[in-house]
Amino acid sequence: MKRCPPQISGDRRRYRVSSNDVLDTSRSTATGAGPAAAPAGVPDAALCADSATDISDAREHTGRVVAICISQVRGTVKHPVASVTLQADHGLVGDAHAGPWPRQVSLLPIESIERVQTVLPDLAHGAFAENIVTENVDFAILEVGDRLQLGRAVLLEITQIGKECHNICAIGQATGDCIMPREGVFCRVVKGGCLHPGDPIKVIDRSPQDQ
Secondary structure (H helix, E strand, O other): OOOOOOOOOHHHHOOEEOOOOOOOOOOOOOOOOOOOOOOOOOOOHHHOOOOOOOOOOOOOOOEEEEEEEEOOOOOOOOEEEOOEEEEOOOEEOOOOOOOOOOOOEEEEEHHHHHHHHOOOOOOOOOOOOOOEEEEOOOHHHOOOOOEEEEOOOEEEEEEEEOOOOOOOOHHHHHHOOOOHHHHOEEEEEEEOEEEOOOOEEEEEOOOHHHO
């Protein structure tokens, strides 16, 4: 059965940032400059040792992780990995976008990517520089401050929905539309842990100070 793409209402297509976060627009997305690297002693992203979660009968979960992608340089296509370690207040260990800033982790729904794949069928995960590809998560009903539990331990808080895109990327040039500025969701890591493709995603209560 063909999945219907998430529909994001017009007011949610606006660039929005949590009022508690200050976005540093001086960061370069083309040269790799930006948040600091992971602190010394943090395990490499490929060394996530926990076993993947079996969600075959986890009916309470709203969605799942389809793919996890990282890159060592900002402004480049990311590549899929078999597992990753997320660190609180940092992001994905080994990823260029990790650091002490609001957009530590980026999420993009597979339903949105599949629309682009009708034009570019060979489009791979990470082409939009997304960290986590999700399935069956209705971002249209979520807001800044909402939280997501991924796998057994990882807790993310949405800090921004969409972003300003100053340059038309190669995907946007090929398709006439880049979905990341409208449909990308950005988060900070509240609690870290290991994550694998296939792990469940569950929407939980908002941050206590936002209630």
